[in-house]
Amino acid sequence: MLDPVRVTLTAPAPTIEAGVVDGTPSLGNGSLPSPSPRQRHDSGGRRRDVQGLRAVAVIAVLGDHLFERPSGGYLGVDIFFVISGFLITGLLLREYSKTGRIDLPRFYKRRIKRTLPVAWVVLLFTLIAGSFVLSVYGFAQLWPAAVSAGAFWSNWQLIGVGADYLHATDAPSAVQHYWSLAVEEQFYLIWPALLLGALVLARRPRLRAVPVAVLTTIGVASLVWAAAETAAHPLSAYFSTLTRGWELLAGAGLAFAAPLLVRLPAVLRPWLAWCGFAMIIGGVVVATPDSPFPFPWALVPVLGTAVVIAAGAGGSDTQVWPLTNGLAQSIGAISYSIYLWHFPVAVFVQALHPAPGLLVHGVELLLVLLLSVLSYRLVEVPFRTGSWHRPRFPRPSRRSVIAVVGGIAASSLIVTALVETRSRPVAVSVSTAGYFDEQPTPAGATRGRLITEALRATSWPRLTPDDQQLGEGARVPEWTRDGCLNAFGPEATASRCVYGEPEARRTVIVYGDSVALSYVPGIRAALAGRGWRIKVLTSGQCPAVMVGVTQGDGSPYPQCDEYREWALQRMKRERPELVVMVSSYLSLDRLASGSRDLAAAAEWTSRTTSTVKRLEGVAHRLLVLDAPPIEASPQSCKTGLTTPQDCVTGVPENWKRAADAQHAGARLAGLPSASYPSTLPWFCSSEGVCPSFVADVVTLADGMHLTDAGSRQLAPLLREAVQRAVGDAA
Numbered sequence: 001m002l003d004p005v006r007v008t009l010t011a012p013a014p015t016i017e018a019g020v021v022d023g024t025p026s027l028g029n030g031s032l033p034s035p036s037p038r039q040r041h042d043s044g045g046r047r048r049d050v051q052g053l054r055a056v057a058v059i060a061v062l063g064d065h066l067f068e069r070p071s072g073g074y075l076g077v078d079i080f081f082v083i084s085g086f087l088i089t090g091l092l093l094r095e096y097s098k099t100g101r102i103d104l105p106r107f108y109k110r111r112i113k114r115t116l117p118v119a120w121v122v123l124l125f126t127l128i129a130g131s132f133v134l135s136v137y138g139f140a141q142l143w144p145a146a147v148s149a150g151a152f153w154s155n156w157q158l159i160g161v162g163a164d165y166l167h168a169t170d171a172p173s174a175v176q177h178y179w180s181l182a183v184e185e186q187f188y189l190i191w192p193a194l195l196l197g198a199l200v201l202a203r204r205p206r207l208r209a210v211p212v213a214v215l216t217t218i219g220v221a222s223l224v225w226a227a228a229e230t231a232a233h234p235l236s237a238y239f240s241t242l243t244r245g246w247e248l249l250a251g252a253g254l255a256f257a258a259p260l261l262v263r264l265p266a267v268l269r270p271w272l273a274w275c276g277f278a279m280i281i282g283g284v285v286v287a288t289p290d291s292p293f294p295f296p297w298a299l300v301p302v303l304g305t306a307v308v309i310a311a312g313a314g315g316s317d318t319q320v321w322p323l324t325n326g327l328a329q330s331i332g333a334i335s336y337s338i339y340l341w342h343f344p345v346a347v348f349v350q351a352l353h354p355a356p357g358l359l360v361h362g363v364e365l366l367l368v369l370l371l372s373v374l375s376y377r378l379v380e381v382p383f384r385t386g387s388w389h390r391p392r393f394p395r396p397s398r399r400s401v402i403a404v405v406g407g408i409a410a411s412s413l414i415v416t417a418l419v420e421t422r423s424r425p426v427a428v429s430v431s432t433a434g435y436f437d438e439q440p441t442p443a444g445a446t447r448g449r450l451i452t453e454a455l456r457a458t459s460w461p462r463l464t465p466d467d468q469q470l471g472e473g474a475r476v477p478e479w480t481r482d483g484c485l486n487a488f489g490p491e492a493t494a495s496r497c498v499y500g501e502p503e504a505r506r507t508v509i510v511y512g513d514s515v516a517l518s519y520v521p522g523i524r525a526a527l528a529g530r531g532w533r534i535k536v537l538t539s540g541q542c543p544a545v546m547v548g549v550t551q552g553d554g555s556p557y558p559q560c561d562e563y564r565e566w567a568l569q570r571m572k573r574e575r576p577e578l579v580v581m582v583s584s585y586l587s588l589d590r591l592a593s594g595s596r597d598l599a600a601a602a603e604w605t606s607r608t609t610s611t612v613k614r615l616e617g618v619a620h621r622l623l624v625l626d627a628p629p630i631e632a633s634p635q636s637c638k639t640g641l642t643t644p645q646d647c648v649t650g651v652p653e654n655w656k657r658a659a660d661a662q663h664a665g666a667r668l669a670g671l672p673s674a675s676y677p678s679t680l681p682w683f684c685s686s687e688g689v690c691p692s693f694v695a696d697v698v699t700l701a702d703g704m705h706l707t708d709a710g711s712r713q714l715a716p717l718l719r720e721a722v723q724r725a726v727g728d729a730a
Contacts, residue, residue, distance in 0.1 A: 085251025608665025
């Protein structure tokens with residue numbers, strides 16, 4: 001192992017010259033006064049306005065994640081980014097101003113002591129708690145997420161997972177919030193070295209503007225990239241270091257501008273500070289989860305934070321009492337610990353109390369504060385002020401021992417109370433009127449009886465597939481083994497994904513997305529030995545309804561339109577007896593037009609009508625099936641603390657909206673060759689209550705797609721649906 005190299009670049013004594021003040025680059029030209037010791041100290045982390053801004057940021061994030069209020073609480077992370085860029089860059093500039101060098105190894109040691117110990121302690125406790133609270137699948141998903149979080153790589157891991165819409169129904173990871181820490185640490189792996197190089201070049205008279213030029217160029221490039229990615233890949237834009245770097249550089253720019261900012265008139269400072277604070281609060285209140293982000297909405301908290309910090313330059317009191325009062329200072333001091341603890345607490349409490357009331361929320365908040373104070377006193381401060389090998393713990397006094405023991409005891413009691421008083425989720429369903437026949441078919445009656453029995457279960461039976469197999473491994477083999485979700489390109493995939501009787505005279509084509517593919521085992525079982533050949537034309541995230549959609553990460557998806565046109569031409573050549581058309585109801589939330597709610601349903605209806613009409617000249621008969629409406633799966637809700645009753649769900653509103661729109665569109669087409677039976681009785685009771693398993697067989701592998709066994713269990717129902725569609729004994 002190579003010994004660490006201490007970066008020691010000798011520099012001449014600090015001087016006042018154009019563009020540089022006491023060795024610190026400025027944004028102006030000509031001679032500027034050297035900052036006073038008080039002003040230099042003011043750039044540090046003890047500024048009351050900065051501490052208050054930390055408090056505002058963490059309260060916004062805490063409120064968003066715990067109470068879903070305010071709607072733009074996620075903007076708190078942007079406040080943290082600006083503060084971090086300002087403080088860290090100011091620290092580096094002051095070091096260079098005093099010594100003529102930046103000791104990079106020492107800088108990274110300080111960062112490690114500041115961030116790693118408490119972050120890893122929270123991860124350890126999260127894994128321990130997760131082993132009790134989460135399902136087998138959920139805990140298996142938590143492990144890689146925790147490893148990425150501990151290595152400060154969460155943002156890229158989330159981009160990889162979040163871009164996969166197959167994980168759309170997964171519960172959020174209890175360590176998902178570590179993505180912002182990852183962005184900061186990745187930024188600081190590069191920025192100090194770039195800054196050092198720019199400062200060294202700035203010693204030459206002709207290159208004095210290099211530091212500012214580097215900061216401006218990288219910052220503008222990051223902002224432009226954020227704008228482009230927000231439009232093309234919103235999920236990547238949200239988590240990427242490349243699209244968030246400009247926010248940290250905005251804070252760095254304030255550190256560069258400090259010698260200029262001290263010249264601001266004293267009478268102007270309070271007004272600026274209040275204006276900046278108003279921008280922050282306005283953004284947090286007005287922004288919504290649907291606001292384009294990070295561009296342009298991140299500009300609001302970034303500019304607001306920058307104005308508040310600028311107003312306090314030179315050691316002046318900003319006089320913004322919401323930031324400078326004692327409570328804000330206390331919350332700001334422990335804001336890092338609050339940020340680390342709040343999300344795992346929120347996730348685990350949500351698992352125990354799916355519909356928490358005011359009392360549970362209050363207890364939840366109290367637990368976060370207790371854990372944060374304990375970790376701040378016992379981990380943050382000792383490691384930050386000491387070393388890895390010798391943390392500087394305060395001398396134990398009777399008062400401090402009582403406080404620590406009391407805090408641990410109170411936290412333990414709260415956790416015990418939350419577990420012991422865990423609540424059962426209430427299955428809230430939309431109206432199911434019109435979806436159930438008064439006289440069900442024989443297969444329908446049998447299915448209804450089995451659903452009723454499953455809803456009465458009070459203990460977990462031995463399920464098929466079992467806990468270890470749920471998730472991706474439980475999806476249908478036509479997908480996982482044969483690659484029928486367009487894994488080999490349209491032509492090659494269509495040629496290999498042919499089932500049933502090769503010489504059969506009648507052909508059925510299953511057309512649509514991954515939800516359509518999950519019906520294939522049931523269709524194969526329904527038609528086995530009945531003279532049918534089954535062909536599969538399915539592509540991921542591409543609904544059968546010919547409507548423009550985006551991909552799971554929000555990026556454009558023109559390949560879907562191209563695939564559907566290809567599939568249409570392929571079906572024209574095949575002239576199948578029957579086309580079975582299925583689309584995921586989640587596609588209704590991914591319309592390329594941006595339509596939502598009723599407008600989205602109207603567009604889905606219109607496009608269903610045009611799709612059915614286009615398929616009229618392709619197939620003799622058309623069978624339109626709805627996606628399964630169930631959202632819960634033992635994959636995510638079966639734990640050592642739950643029963644089958646905890647996994648019962650209602651029919652979601654977006655399923656009904658998509659199903660109603662699809663049925664209306666099929667009816668408007670006016671084609672006698674089109675059949676569109678209601679599939680809701682296949683999965684739920686007439687009261688709109690849906691079990692996670694039927695006859696001990698798990699229905700959904702992942703909250704969206706049928707398991708292989710669950711699909712084959714639908715064979716009698718699918719056989720009846722095909723018989724009705726083709727008008728004979730299929």
